[in-house]
Amino acid sequence: MPYTVNGIEYDFDSSVNHRIKQDFVNREVMCCMTLEVEYILRLANELSGYDAPFTEEDVSNYFVKECDKCGSQYGFDEFYPDDEEIEIDKDEDGAYMCPVCGLDYDTEAEARECCSTEKLYKCQSCGHVYTEEEYEYLDEKPQEVYEWWAVTNWLGDKLKERGEVVIEGWGHWYWGRGNTGQGIALDGVISSICYGMEILEGQKCNWENRT
Known part of the structure; x- marks a missing residue:
């Protein structure tokens, strides 16, 4: 998938951009928490009064509007x-x-x-x-969640802005990833965030200016 900077076309998944995005993922995505998050949500749903760190009510962007022309939930x-x-x-x-x-x-x-x-x-x-x-x-309709990942507070906020499923509980953020079977650096939302930060090939590469 291409993007253009100063009249020059670049690929989001070029080898250069893959290294940039992988470095970004290494900094902002901490570890897979699928079993733990699903266990907590299940207990919170089954046990009345269970003091869970989060419940289904803390899940943001789980239900999203679906295009009735193509069936997409991308946004x-x-x-x-x-x-x-x-x-x-x-x-x-x-x-x-x-x-x-x-x-x-x-x-x-x-x-x-x-x-x-x-x-x-x-x-x-x-x-x-x-x-x-x-x-x-x-x-x-509910979005498909295949994996849960612990992410930094900063990334959690950016994912929420882009309509991704996230949980914020007890000062931590968890991302309900809608993909599986490929590296996180290849996810479209990661490309979108990195592009918005202008750190991709041909852009300003202002890594520290994370606004």
Whole structure:
């Protein structure tokens, strides 16, 4: 999967980036806690009054909205109609249609302006755009969790921001990883976080500026 910096295309999984991301994982991901976390959650659910370090109520982002076009739970980006990343469709007569209400306009600019204050949601997987009302009524389903990993507080917060399943309990963070069978450095969310930190190949590599 490529990204571009100063007109040059790079691969998230190039050998250079793999080393960078592996170093990041070595710093921020501590150890696998699958058996321990599942045991604690099971006891907290079965034993009334059990003083567990966390319960199912402490699990964040377990239920997420699912795109009804492609079935993806990867997430949605928020946009407004006047954002240039939102494509404006034309009707059969060649008129530009407002992406929210569907009214026709002679120019693309007018179509974008029509409902410019209305928030839109774009599926990160298939690109389908939903209005705020349509997004509200999308089904929420549980995310698949294959492994639990103890992570640093900083990484736990970043994973939560990106919609990953996490638990914060007694000052510790646990990540409910939705992948298995491959190195953590290959997970898309790790690439996303490292890209946001600008530490990947071609970027500023400001490792200490973790904001």
